[in-house]
Amino acid sequence: MKQKRFILDESELPRQWYNIQAEMINKPMPLLNPATKEPLNADDLAHIFAAECARQELDMEHAWIDIPEEVQRRYRYYRSTPLVRAYALEEALGTPAHIYFKNESVNPLGSHKLNSAIPQCYYCKQEGVTNVTTETGAGQWGAALSYAAKTFGLECAVYQVKISMQQKPYRSSIMRTFGATVTGSPSMSTRAGKDIITADPNHPGSLGTAISEAVELATTTPNCKYTLGSVMSHVSLHQTVIGLEAEKQMEMAGEYPDIVIACFGGGSNFSGLAFPFMRHQLQMVNGKSSNGKWIDFIAAEPASCPKLTKGKFEYDFGDTAGYTPLLPMFTLGHNFKPANIHAGGLRYHGAGVIVSQLLKDGYMRGMDIPQLESFDAGLLFARTEGIIPAPESCHAIAATIREAKKCKETGEEKVILFNLSGHGLIDMTAYDSFLNGDLANPVF
Amino acid sequence: MKQKRFILDESELPRQWYNIQAEMINKPMPLLNPATKEPLNADDLAHIFAAECARQELDMEHAWIDIPEEVQRRYRYYRSTPLVRAYALEEALGTPAHIYFKNESVNPLGSHKLNSAIPQCYYCKQEGVTNVTTETGAGQWGAALSYAAKTFGLECAVYQVKISMQQKPYRSSIMRTFGATVTGSPSMSTRAGKDIITADPNHPGSLGTAISEAVELATTTPNCKYTLGSVMSHVSLHQTVIGLEAEKQMEMAGEYPDIVIACFGGGSNFSGLAFPFMRHQLQMVNGKSSNGKWIDFIAAEPASCPKLTKGKFEYDFGDTAGYTPLLPMFTLGHNFKPANIHAGGLRYHGAGVIVSQLLKDGYMRGMDIPQLESFDAGLLFARTEGIIPAPESCHAIAATIREAKKCKETGEEKVILFNLSGHGLIDMTAYDSFLNGDLANPVF
Numbered sequence: 001m002k003q004k005r006f007i008l009d010e011s012e013l014p015r016q017w018y019n020i021q022a023e024m025i026n027k028p029m030p031l032l033n034p035a036t037k038e039p040l041n042a043d044d045l046a047h048i049f050a051a052e053c054a055r056q057e058l059d060m061e062h063a064w065i066d067i068p069e070e071v072q073r074r075y076r077y078y079r080s081t082p083l084v085r086a087y088a089l090e091e092a093l094g095t096p097a098h099i100y101f102k103n104e105s106v107n108p109l110g111s112h113k114l115n116s117a118i119p120q121c122y123y124c125k126q127e128g129v130t131n132v133t134t135e136t137g138a139g140q141w142g143a144a145l146s147y148a149a150k151t152f153g154l155e156c157a158v159y160q161v162k163i164s165m166q167q168k169p170y171r172s173s174i175m176r177t178f179g180a181t182v183t184g185s186p187s188m189s190t191r192a193g194k195d196i197i198t199a200d201p202n203h204p205g206s207l208g209t210a211i212s213e214a215v216e217l218a219t220t221t222p223n224c225k226y227t228l229g230s231v232m233s234h235v236s237l238h239q240t241v242i243g244l245e246a247e248k249q250m251e252m253a254g255e256y257p258d259i260v261i262a263c264f265g266g267g268s269n270f271s272g273l274a275f276p277f278m279r280h281q282l283q284m285v286n287g288k289s290s291n292g293k294w295i296d297f298i299a300a301e302p303a304s305c306p307k308l309t310k311g312k313f314e315y316d317f318g319d320t321a322g323y324t325p326l327l328p329m330f331t332l333g334h335n336f337k338p339a340n341i342h343a344g345g346l347r348y349h350g351a352g353v354i355v356s357q358l359l360k361d362g363y364m365r366g367m368d369i370p371q372l373e374s375f376d377a378g379l380l381f382a383r384t385e386g387i388i389p390a391p392e393s394c395h396a397i398a399a400t401i402r403e404a405k406k407c408k409e410t411g412e413e414k415v416i417l418f419n420l421s422g423h424g425l426i427d428m429t430a431y432d433s434f435l436n437g438d439l440a441n442p443v444f
Numbered sequence: 445m446k447q448k449r450f451i452l453d454e455s456e457l458p459r460q461w462y463n464i465q466a467e468m469i470n471k472p473m474p475l476l477n478p479a480t481k482e483p484l485n486a487d488d489l490a491h492i493f494a495a496e497c498a499r500q501e502l503d504m505e506h507a508w509i510d511i512p513e514e515v516q517r518r519y520r521y522y523r524s525t526p527l528v529r530a531y532a533l534e535e536a537l538g539t540p541a542h543i544y545f546k547n548e549s550v551n552p553l554g555s556h557k558l559n560s561a562i563p564q565c566y567y568c569k570q571e572g573v574t575n576v577t578t579e580t581g582a583g584q585w586g587a588a589l590s591y592a593a594k595t596f597g598l599e600c601a602v603y604q605v606k607i608s609m610q611q612k613p614y615r616s617s618i619m620r621t622f623g624a625t626v627t628g629s630p631s632m633s634t635r636a637g638k639d640i641i642t643a644d645p646n647h648p649g650s651l652g653t654a655i656s657e658a659v660e661l662a663t664t665t666p667n668c669k670y671t672l673g674s675v676m677s678h679v680s681l682h683q684t685v686i687g688l689e690a691e692k693q694m695e696m697a698g699e700y701p702d703i704v705i706a707c708f709g710g711g712s713n714f715s716g717l718a719f720p721f722m723r724h725q726l727q728m729v730n731g732k733s734s735n736g737k738w739i740d741f742i743a744a745e746p747a748s749c750p751k752l753t754k755g756k757f758e759y760d761f762g763d764t765a766g767y768t769p770l771l772p773m774f775t776l777g778h779n780f781k782p783a784n785i786h787a788g789g790l791r792y793h794g795a796g797v798i799v800s801q802l803l804k805d806g807y808m809r810g811m812d813i814p815q816l817e818s819f820d821a822g823l824l825f826a827r828t829e830g831i832i833p834a835p836e837s838c839h840a841i842a843a844t845i846r847e848a849k850k851c852k853e854t855g856e857e858k859v860i861l862f863n864l865s866g867h868g869l870i871d872m873t874a875y876d877s878f879l880n881g882d883l884a885n886p887v888f
Contacts, residue, residue: 001513004520007451069445076448077528077830084521088595106550108830110869150827151532170614173872176879177826382621383594386521386552425554425869428617435620 004087006249008080014244015067017237019056020275020354022063023282026361028233028353029328031058032315040325048218048226049234050123056234063279065237071119074151078107078114079241083249088384090404097407098255099400101420102246102273105387109174111422112269113144113229116238120227121148131155131224133217135185135210137164137265138344138392139171140422141229146178159185159213163204164344170426185210192216192321206338207266207348212321219323230266230345231318231327231352239272246417247276255415257295259403262419263395264299264308264366265345267352269421275354278363297364299355300399302346302374304339304442307332308359308366316350329356339442341371342430343391369398370441375434377401378424390422391430448531450693452524458688459511461681463500464719464798466507467726470805472677472797473772475502476759484769492662492670493678494567500678507723509681515563518595522551522558523685527693532828534848541851542699543844545864546690546717549831553618555866556713557588557673560682564671565592575599575668577661579629579654581608581709582788582836583615584866585673590622603629603657607648608788614870629654636660636765650782651710651792656765663767674710674789675762675771675796683716690861691720701739701861703847707839708743708752708810709789711796713865719798722807741808743799744843746790746818748783748886751776752803752810760794773800783886785815786874787835813842814885819878821845822868834866835874 021027030039045054056065067075086099104112124132132154136142142158149156158175162184165172172182183189185205186196192212196203203209211228218226228235250256260277262270280292301308311330318324320334331350338347351359358364378394380401381387389397396418407414424431433439465471474483489498500509511519530543548556568576576598580586586602593600602619606628609616616626627633629649630640636656640647647653655672662670672679694700704721706714724736745752755774762768764778775794782791795803802808822838824845825831833841840862851858868875877883 001454001517001520003454004517005454005522010445010447010449073445073448076445077532078449088521108832114830147827147830151830170869170872173876174832174869177823177832177872177875179827379621383591383623386558386591386595388552388618388621425614425618428614428621431621432617 004085006083006252008245008248010076012248013072013075013079014241015072016064017067018240018244018276018279019059019063019065019237020279021060021233023279023286024357025282025285026357027060028357032326034322034326048215050120050127050129050225052123053120053234056237057232068122071122074118075241080245081106083246083253085253086385089381092380092384093401093404093408095404095408096411096413097404098413098415099404100250100253100417102242103420104242105420105423109144109147110425111140111144111390112239112242112272113141114148115241115272116229116235116268117144117148119238121152121154124154124225125152129154129223129225131221132227133157133214133224134227134229135159135207135214136229137161137207137347139164139168139175140345143171143174145227146175146180149180150178156180157217158182159187159210161185161205161207161210161344163340167342167344167429168426185213187213190216192323196320204340206320208320208334211319212323215319215323230268231350233352233354235268236271236275236352236354239268240275242272242419243274243276246273250417256293257417258414259296259298259416261298261300261396261399261416263346263392263421264301265348265392267355269419270299271352271355273419274364281363298399299364299366300369300395301366302341302343302395303368303370304341304444305347306368306444307349307351309368310444313356313360318350327353329353330359341442342427343374343395345392346395367399369395371439372441374398375439387420388424388431389420390424391427393421448529450527450696452689452692454520456692457516457519457523458685459516460508461511462684462688462720462723463503463507463509463681464723465504465677467723467730468801469726469729470801471504472801476770478766478770492659494564494571494573494669496567497564497678500681501676512566515566518562519685524689525550527690527697529697530829533825536824536828537845537848537852539848539852540855540857541848542857542859543848544694544697544861546686547864548686549864549867553588553591554869555584555588555834556683556686556716557585558592559685559716560673560679560712561588561592563682565596565598568598568669569596573598573667573669575665576671577601577658577668578671578673579603579651579658580673581605581651581791582834583608583612583619584789587615587618589671590619590624593624594622600624601661602626603631603654605629605649605651605654605788607784611786611788611873612870629657631657634660636767640764648784650764652764652778655763656767659763659767674712675794677796677798679712680715680719680796680798683712684719686716686863687718687720690717694861699859700737702858703740703742703860705742705744705840705843705860706863707790707836707865708745709792709836711799713863714743715796715799717863718808725807742843743808743810744813744839745810746785746787746839747812747814748785748888749791750812750888751793751795753812754888757800757804762794771797773797774803785886786871787818787839789836790839811843813839816883816885818842819883831864832868833864834868835871837865
């Protein structure tokens with residue numbers, strides 16, 4: 001009987017994260033102080049983030065960074081996640097492609113987000129911080145942070161995008177179950193929120209508005225740090241446990257991917273899966289290695305929020321109010337108001353700085369997926385593999401199906417690996433709307 | 445670093461189910477035809493159930509029954525489930541006890557129920573059945589059956605207990621996502637439902653009412669079989685994969701349980717975990733073996749629906765309308781109307797016939813848990829181990845905590861193993877009510 005799932009022994013789990021910045025040919029451009037336009041250093045960033053995260057953010061030197069023992073211990077609560085061969089999906093598609101997915105949805109919080117929530121809270125605790133705050137869209141990052149904060153004895157305040165809060169009320173309940181305070185964004189509790197509401201009383205919120213509010217809270221509260229679930233380079237760093245595990249698991253399966261796919265909001269689950277595989281290509285270009293296969297890396301984004309395929313590469317703010325440093329990124333503009341699609345985690349105007357540079361340099365490509373195609377893909381995946389995927393992950397599945405269908409046409413037995421970043425059990429209203437024919441395809 | 449999770453290689457997965465009936469000293473008493481009071485045979489039962497399930501139901505001979513290859517293949521989509529050492533819970537309790545749980549919540553459908561849904565649908569398909577129907581309380585069984593039916597190409601109709609449908613609307617959405625038709629019970633679509641509604645227009649429904657409706661649909665629809673998620677002996681049989689895996693996994697951990705705990709509705713998750721361990725005791729009593737340790741088996745039931753601790757052992761119907769055979773069981777009476785607790789899967793008046801006999805013979809004991817104590821336990825578990833448990837599973841956790849606290853008093857290093865039968869992500873309204881102080885302790 002053919003093996004379905006590949007799981008690593010705990011002794012095989014990664015002890016280091018992979019820092020792709022150290023091996024990039026063109027390094028990411030610096031983050032700038034918006035007032036002076038001067039490059040920021042780690043001390044500047046440490047006003048907002050944990051000092052160690054700030055250091056990691058700008059580390060262009062060390063390709064491997066030790067995972068603290070305590071973080072490793074907590075990773076063992078749910079890692080490794082399984083690498084799964086999607087036989088039933090392959091059969092339904094009639095494709096010769098071999099489809100694998102990394103199942104981050106079996107994580108107790110339901111998504112990959114915990115991989116970075118644990119180290120961020122760990123570093124905060126180490127540095128004597130007592131309060132953490134953040135933004136969340138669909139709520140997966142907020143849920144992960146709430147649990148991680150609770151286990152490290154930190155108070156946690158979350159600004160959740162208002163439209164997502166209405167679409168998935170259970171995610172707020174989950175955060176409260178872990179003891180967090182949850183506020184819909186934009187809210188009247190911050191200056192940024194008040195300004196946004198005053199300008200547009202019906203603003204549905206976005207990751208950009210919620211980041212503004214959380215950053216404002218962090219900078220005006222003693223002993224409080226801001227944490228972020230995506231976009232930043234230290235978040236991508238923490239997420240590389242996904243790809244490092246997947247590489248070993250693909251080896252267990254006796255295969256190597258031709259195509260690696262993940263959905264794309266700010267870049268966390270894409271980076272986490274892709275960077276460890278991409279390092280072999282960088283090493284080839286660097287002349288450090290002659291081994292390796294050129295992989296087609298695909299970041300699947302919503303057609304209605306297409307910064308990778310239709311954005312501009314330029315310096316922009318990470319949030320709506322303009323509180324963050326200026327980031328060199330593919331962006332739709334920090335005032336871009338994304339359509340109310342159910343993939344709340346992908347409703348963000350910009351891409352992380354590393355990914356932006358890699359996209360510019362041709363190491364990867366974006367693929368934009370209309371909402372209805374994403375749910376079609378999610379439904380087929382559920383009915384074959386038995387897992388209801390998060391609306392975000394549905395984008396990765398849709399891109400996978402497109403590539404698998406191409407293989408059917410050409411007869412190629414390509415190996416496709418995608419990231420199932422989270423389950424959709426808290427998104428059942430979205431599936432209800434889809435099944436009832438009430439969902440639309442918002443355009444850009 | 446101490447190992448947290450124990451997972452079996454696919455090559456180590458069980459290839460046979462364990463049929464405890466073959467080794468019981470006092471066999472379960474026969475199922476009776478309510479009209480004639482004559483014992484039923486497999487042919488009689490095959491009018492309602494798949495013929496192979498009917499055969500398994502009455503098999504007192506074979507201790508081991510082969511798991512069909514196709515069922516084994518589908519088990520590999522999610523099995524083995526992890527055995528997990530609950531270090532964080534132990535630490536929070538300050539107990540010297542070693543607490544392990546079998547994590548059935550990482551199953552794609554969120555509970556152990558898929559273990560029996562797959563073989564029941566497989567046998568139906570083999571026998572040329574085209575439609576299956578069932579009842580569901582909390583909806584975990586209904587969700588599992590909906591997915592299993594879809595993968596075998598069977599139409600599926602589910603009667604969901606009305607109060608549970610209101611408490612957890614997402615579960616109906618999950619069933620619809622898998623293509624099932626869902627009707628709230630009692631409904632006006634069956635004679636049984638009409639009678640119940642006529643007598644009590646505000647009847648909240650119970651597993652008993654929903655069984656009546658599903659059985660009526662099955663017996664009045666061509667080529668349609670009824671399936672059940674608990675109570676029946678063939679369901680317990682299928683669920684023994686849990687305990688068979690757990691036994692090997694405890695061996696990996698180098699320990700053996702002193703206490704085995706599971707929540708109890710009709711008996712499916714309790715039986716599944718307990719029976720493979722209990723076989724060693726039966727073999728000792730039988731004189732077949734001199735090895736083995738006497739385990740304290742605890743079935744945790746709601747204080748408001750306490751058939752094990754306060755029910756009578758007698759012949760009773762399995763459903764409200766009296767459509768089923770007469771079953772020899774501990775029961776509160778088939779007209780018993782359970783309080784509207786959130787543990788919808790435990791709102792059932794009777795216990796399966798095997799468990800009833802074992803309880804009568806002193807091989808196990810019941811423990812009744814008030815609703816608030818169950819949620820207190822669930823919250824502590826979530827905040828330590830990171831998994832929000834189903835309200836049903838909270839009862840097992842509460843019983844575990846009681847025993848672990850006893851160990852703290854006595855200083856005993858007992859090994860406690862409990863079944864985390866499912867996650868509570870679809871039950872967030874229950875947690876909301878609990879956190880808001882709106883939940884009560886309904887009495888019996």
